[in-house]
Amino acid sequence: MRVRMRSAGGISTGVSHGVTADPSDPAGLLQTERRPGPPLHRPDAAMRLLIVWHSRTGMARQMAEALLRGAVRATQDMEASENDLVVDIRRAQDAQVHDLLSAQGFLFCAPENLASMSGEMKEFFDRCYYGALGRLNGRPVALAICGGSDGEGASKQMARICQGWRLKSLTAPLILRSGAQTPEAVAAAKTLDSIGVGKCMDLGGLMAAHLLLGVP
Numbered sequence: 001m002r003v004r005m006r007s008a009g010g011i012s013t014g015v016s017h018g019v020t021a022d023p024s025d026p027a028g029l030l031q032t033e034r035r036p037g038p039p040l041h042r043p044d045a046a047m048r049l050l051i052v053w054h055s056r057t058g059m060a061r062q063m064a065e066a067l068l069r070g071a072v073r074a075t076q077d078m079e080a081s082e083n084d085l086v087v088d089i090r091r092a093q094d095a096q097v098h099d100l101l102s103a104q105g106f107l108f109c110a111p112e113n114l115a116s117m118s119g120e121m122k123e124f125f126d127r128c129y130y131g132a133l134g135r136l137n138g139r140p141v142a143l144a145i146c147g148g149s150d151g152e153g154a155s156k157q158m159a160r161i162c163q164g165w166r167l168k169s170l171t172a173p174l175i176l177r178s179g180a181q182t183p184e185a186v187a188a189a190k191t192l193d194s195i196g197v198g199k200c201m202d203l204g205g206l207m208a209a210h211l212l213l214g215v216p
């Protein structure tokens, strides 16, 4: 079994992006390919998992890293399988419609800010929503959200967008709470505890196993 990981936007290597102007689509909302160079899709890759994340003070980033680790571990645990999984992890500002279209499953991970998903995560959905609409139907998705004391607002917003894309929710959203409520605590760098890491790894592993087993 081969597990290939590609990443952009802070966790690992970066990828540069070009933007092509289309007079019929001035805002670029329907673009499916904005990245120069070789396409990410590899015909020999049976399955592709896309993790898209945003984080302001580090917690959601660590959650996304744990999702990735869990997916990789589950894939390795299934080594006897002849399946092949590519895990593609991208910061929200770097994720494109093309990345969505070429993935068979999704993990979206972001913090709650002001009772909503964070702005950068929302911008990713705004930018990619119509380009992917009707083209992702039935693919599995799971959400991982962190809040100071809540997280439900971000979770509901993201779930509603996924419903619009007709994605199939694999499990209930994972909401972790940092406890940050004062301005100082909210601004401080976060460390994800081992319980949170475990929960995220389990979620990443669940999605990887789901894709590798080809569960309908």
Ligand SMILES: Cc1cc2nc3c(=O)[nH]c(=O)nc-3n(C[C@H](O)[C@H](O)[C@H](O)COP(=O)(O)O)c2cc1C
Pocket: 054, 055, 056, 057, 058, 059, 060, 061, 110, 111, 112, 113, 114, 115, 116, 146, 147, 148, 149, 150, 151, 177, 178, 180, 185, 186, 187, 190
């Ligand atoms: C501008 C701002 C607004 C926030 N609003 C909320 C909120 O509405 N509900 C909540 O539970 N946490 C809120 N928080 C706290 C963050 O969600 C929490 O600290 C989270 O762990 C941050 O994740 P991150 O480290 O990935 O950025 C807010 C934080 C910031 C910076």
